[in-house]
Amino acid sequence: TRVLLATRNQKKLVELRRILAAEGVTGVEVVGLADVPPFPEAPETGATFEENAVAKAVDAAKATGLPAVADDSGITVDALNGMPGVLSARWSGKHGDDQANLDLVLGQLADVPDERRGAAFVSASALVLPSGKETVVRGEWRGKVIREERGANGFGYDPIFVPEGETRTSAELSPEEKDAASHRGRALRLLLPALRELAAS
Numbered sequence: 001t002r003v004l005l006a007t008r009n010q011k012k013l014v015e016l017r018r019i020l021a022a023e024g025v026t027g028v029e030v031v032g033l034a035d036v037p038p039f040p041e042a043p044e045t046g047a048t049f050e051e052n053a054v055a056k057a058v059d060a061a062k063a064t065g066l067p068a069v070a071d072d073s074g075i076t077v078d079a080l081n082g083m084p085g086v087l088s089a090r091w092s093g094k095h096g097d098d099q100a101n102l103d104l105v106l107g108q109l110a111d112v113p114d115e116r117r118g119a120a121f122v123s124a125s126a127l128v129l130p131s132g133k134e135t136v137v138r139g140e141w142r143g144k145v146i147r148e149e150r151g152a153n154g155f156g157y158d159p160i161f162v163p164e165g166e167t168r169t170s171a172e173l174s175p176e177e178k179d180a181a182s183h184r185g186r187a188l189r190l191l192l193p194a195l196r197e198l199a200a201s
């Protein structure tokens with residue numbers, strides 16, 4: 001069974017492929033958007049990660065006729081009342097400009113003391129079948145936003161996020177360490193039963 005990973009974010013695609021490969025879902029062949037005919041990107045207008053993940057997967061499944069997995073993710077910062085949240089990819093106004101988005105969050109938190117810098121990465125993962133059947137799950141990864149950037153792995157807000165129980169930022173973790181603990185790893189592992197059921201059908 002072919003399953004489409006419906007993301008236009010290459011760094012996210014790498015993580016999704018890596019996590020699924022590590023879990024070894026037999027009977028599923030993972031393909032990316034580069035492997036299917038192009039279709040226009042759906043606007044992300046949902047108020048929740050779950051809504052957006054389902055909308056992206058529905059859109060991709062409809063356009064391709066393939067079962068589709070989509071991830072909607074971001075960072076929710078306590079001192080910013082949960083923002084940037086679903087707006088994480090375009091917080092600075094420039095969609096996908098990771099450096100501009102991170103710089104803006106650091107600036108907004110400049111006067112926030114260490115004990116109030118809690119945050120969480122959140123990922124909603126949706127699997128939508130051509131039949132219309134939807135499964136959506138959520139993974140969270142708590143931590144805090146530090147004051148400077150450290151590390152070169154990962155993407156997005158990883159250089160300013162120190163997970164709970166860590167002294168390193170998530171950009172200083174190895175890919176395997178990040179996947180074992182991350183919001184995306186947790187969410188995708190919750191999706192495995194639905195993927196295994198699909199592979200067996």
Ligand code: ITT
Pocket residue numbers: 006007008009012044056071072073074075088089096098101121154155156157158182184
């Ligand atoms: P698709 O919608 O095509 O998948 P996107 O980048 O627009 O790509 P999102 O709307 O889900 O995806 O935005 C996710 C943003 O949240 C991403 O651009 C990062 O800034 C941030 N983010 C998500 N997961 C992250 C992670 O593991 N580490 C750091 N930042 C992350």
